[in-house]
Amino acid sequence: MAVCPGPADHRLLGPPCSPRAHVFLPLLFFLWTLLSCGLRGAAQGPGEWTPWGSWSRCSSSCGRGVSVRSRRCVRLPGEEPCWGDSHEYRLCQLLDCPLGTMPFRDLQCALYNGHPVLGTQNTYRWVPFHGAPNLCDLNCLAEGHAFYHSFGRVLDGTPCTPGAQGLCVAGRCLSAGCDGLLGSGTLEDRCGLCGGANDSCLFVQRVFRDAGAFAGYWNVTLIPAGARHIRVAQRSRNHLALVARDGRYVLNGDGALSPPGTYEAAGTRVTYTRGAGPEETLQAAGPTSQELLLQVLLREPNPGVHFEFWLPRESYGPFQARAQALGWPLRQPQPREVEPPRAETVVAPEASPARVASLAPDTCGPCPDSRGRAHRLLHYCGSDFVFQARVLGRHRQAQETRYEVRVLLIYKNRTPLRSREYVWAPGPCPCPPLAPRREYLLAARRLVSPDGTQDRLLLPHAGYARPWSPAEDSRVRLAARRCPA
Ligand SMILES: *[C@@H]1O[C@H](CO)[C@@H](O)[C@H](O)[C@H]1NC(C)=O
Ligand SMILES: *[C@@H]1O[C@H](CO)[C@@H](O)[C@H](O)[C@H]1NC(C)=O
Numbered sequence: 001m002a003v004c005p006g007p008a009d010h011r012l013l014g015p016p017c018s019p020r021a022h023v024f025l026p027l028l029f030f031l032w033t034l035l036s037c038g039l040r041g042a043a044q045g046p047g048e049w050t051p052w053g054s055w056s057r058c059s060s061s062c063g064r065g066v067s068v069r070s071r072r073c074v075r076l077p078g079e080e081p082c083w084g085d086s087h088e089y090r091l092c093q094l095l096d097c098p099l100g101t102m103p104f105r106d107l108q109c110a111l112y113n114g115h116p117v118l119g120t121q122n123t124y125r126w127v128p129f130h131g132a133p134n135l136c137d138l139n140c141l142a143e144g145h146a147f148y149h150s151f152g153r154v155l156d157g158t159p160c161t162p163g164a165q166g167l168c169v170a171g172r173c174l175s176a177g178c179d180g181l182l183g184s185g186t187l188e189d190r191c192g193l194c195g196g197a198n199d200s201c202l203f204v205q206r207v208f209r210d211a212g213a214f215a216g217y218w219n220v221t222l223i224p225a226g227a228r229h230i231r232v233a234q235r236s237r238n239h240l241a242l243v244a245r246d247g248r249y250v251l252n253g254d255g256a257l258s259p260p261g262t263y264e265a266a267g268t269r270v271t272y273t274r275g276a277g278p279e280e281t282l283q284a285a286g287p288t289s290q291e292l293l294l295q296v297l298l299r300e301p302n303p304g305v306h307f308e309f310w311l312p313r314e315s316y317g318p319f320q321a322r323a324q325a326l327g328w329p330l331r332q333p334q335p336r337e338v339e340p341p342r343a344e345t346v347v348a349p350e351a352s353p354a355r356v357a358s359l360a361p362d363t364c365g366p367c368p369d370s371r372g373r374a375h376r377l378l379h380y381c382g383s384d385f386v387f388q389a390r391v392l393g394r395h396r397q398a399q400e401t402r403y404e405v406r407v408l409l410i411y412k413n414r415t416p417l418r419s420r421e422y423v424w425a426p427g428p429c430p431c432p433p434l435a436p437r438r439e440y441l442l443a444a445r446r447l448v449s450p451d452g453t454q455d456r457l458l459l460p461h462a463g464y465a466r467p468w469s470p471a472e473d474s475r476v477r478l479a480a481r482r483c484p485a
Contacts (some may be wrong), residue, residue: 002073009113017132020253026329044079045079046073046079046081046082046083047075049071049072049084050072050074051071052070052088052477053069055068055069055090056068058094058157058337059156060092060094060104061094062096062098063093063094063095063096063097065091065092065094066089066092066156066157066182067090068087068089069087069088069117070086070087070088073086078138078430088181089156089169089174089182089183090176090181090182090258091167091176091180091181091182095316098268102234103162104154104155105128105138105159105162108138108154108158109127109128110125110126112140114269116130116404119479124142124145125142125143125144126141127140127141128140128141130161130162131148132150132407134150134171135160135173136152136153136168136173137150137151137152137154137171137296138150138154154168157169160173167182177194178194178195179194179195180203188297190203190228190229191312192228197479197480198310201228201312201313201314202309202310202313202316202413202416203309203310203413203414204307204316204415204416205308206306206307206308207304207307208220208296208307208389209302209303209304213406214298214300216297216298217241217295218297218298219295220295221293221294221307221321222291222292222293222319222322223291223292223320224288224315224318225266225287225288225290225315226286226311226315227286227292227301227310227311227315228287228289228310229285230282230283230284230285230288230308231281231283231307232281232283232294232304232305232306232308232423233280233281233282233294233305234279234304235279235280235303236278236300236301236302236303237299238297238298238300239257239296240280240282240295241253241296241297242270242273242282242293242294243294244265244266244292245290245291245292250263250292250323251263251270252271260272260274265284266288266292267287267288267289267290268284268286268287268289269284269285270282271283271284283295286310293442302450303422313410318453320416320417320418320419321419322376324419326419357358367432367433367462370431370432370462370463370464371476376464376466376475376479377479377482377483379443379460379463380412380464380476380480380483381479382443383443383444383464383480384413384446385410385412385413385417385442385443385444385445385457386412386413386441386442386443386444386480387407387410387412387417387448388408388409388411388439388440388442389405389407389421389442390405390408390437390438391405391436392404392405392406392420394434397428399426399427400426400427401424401425401427401430402420402424403422404420405421405422405423407419407420408439411441411480414446422457423442424458425458425461426460430461431463432463434459439461439467440468440473441464441466441467441473442459442464442465443463444457444462445457445460446457446458
């Protein structure tokens with residue numbers, strides 16, 4: 001059989017008519033070298049995992065069990081073992097077992113019934129023994145006798161203890177993370193996102209201090225639908241009250257006190273406690289399916305009702321708007337809410353030359369360099385607020401500069417931000433300077449005076465204030481994930 005290529009010009013380049021192997025072996029060797037040196041960095045570092053295999057069938061035929069999948073480590077000569085686990089276990093939940101089904105652990109003990117064990121001809125009936133140290137050993141008690149025996153590990157998927165969440169896998173008791181993987185330790189964040197970084201929702205926290213002019217019910221706050229991790233507390237002889245959307249009281253309505261306990265409201269369970277001292281709390285995990293109205297029933301001057309919850313980002317704007325419309329002040333001092341004529345708001349050089357001339361930008365020295373990732377991270381993580389804002393006006397004084405800004409987009413907040421805020425910066429020449437009518441990404445701190453009368457947003461010297469751009473926006477979102485917990 002002819003193995004040589006036909007065309008004559010081939011013979012000029014390649015070896016004269018030769019068996020196929022002579023041509024392809026050097027080629028194969030060349031490809032192998034390319035793979036191992038070029039792509040794998042000179043055969044150092046770890047090997048590579050094959051893709052995961054498929055999940056096995058559930059270890060049990062009813063109730064809870066585990067399913068496993070595995071992968072193999074492919075290593076070239078000189079490579080280290082792969083990083084990570086070769087097996088992954090996940091929880092599988094089938095229909096509940098019929099009443100009277102023998103539990104998995106009982107079944108495993110019972111397999112030794114009637115068989116001679118312990119090196120004698122004696123046989124016993126075995127039932128699970130739960131008092132031994134390792135929960136994932138098959139510890140079985142000889143019925144009617146005062147000893148137990150350990151028959152090694154229980155099978156994967158056996159509950160660690162009856163009724164508990166953990167399941168035994170390879171002799172260890174593991175619980176499922178919110179991703180369903182056993183032992184992953186992944187938790188739901190405050191926004192209800194599995195493995196999230198709390199950045200798809202915003203935190204609302206406030207103390208309602210308004211003193212009512214008469215005894216009776218006073219509105220504290222609306223709690224919008226979608227709220228999570230609601231906590232309310234107050235210490236006085238006053239009482240918290242909760243109103244559902246249909247206007248009916250969930251608790252402490254019509255002047256009558258409800259007993260402490262758990263109440264169903266807006267699709268969640270609200271736990272109400274009333275201590276022996278004058279103290280009350282409300283807690284609910286949420287998310288709420290409808291809005292709730294929190295009130296306080298005043299009997300004496302109000303020392304303060306603390307409340308907090310987490311809101312989906314999209315619910316935050318409407319919540320702020322309604323809170324403002326109802327006249328619930330959220331921060332002082334507050335910018336005027338009526339939009340004044342532009343010339344008045346923006347202190348542009350041509351608008352008031354007298355004042356600005358002495359403080360023209362060129363009389364301000366250069367600012368320290370505050371660019372870079374480390375700087376952004378430092379300020380993002382250390383700030384109480386990070387938001388996009390448009391500068392509406394600037395007012396310079398000897399001690400400080402006050403910017404009036406419109407809040408456009410909130411990345412992080414510890415307390416609610418209004419749509420218009422004052423932001424204060426130290427001195428008449430703040431660093432970095434903000435120009436009127438421009439949009440910035442700002443990281444600000446909350447500064448509350450010791451007597452609680454002044455609550456301000458502070459832009460620290462050499463802090464983070466960058467002109468807003470889509471690129472800066474993504475860098476800030478990235479920084480959000482890097483903050484230490
Ligand atoms: C989310 O916020 C809660 C409460 O502030 C905190 O305990 C938790 O560590 C945060 N999670 C992440 C991933 O930052
Ligand atoms: C309390 O809030 C509810 C719901 O927004 C409103 O209908 C009611 O008029 C408010 N009551 C007072 C006294 O402001």
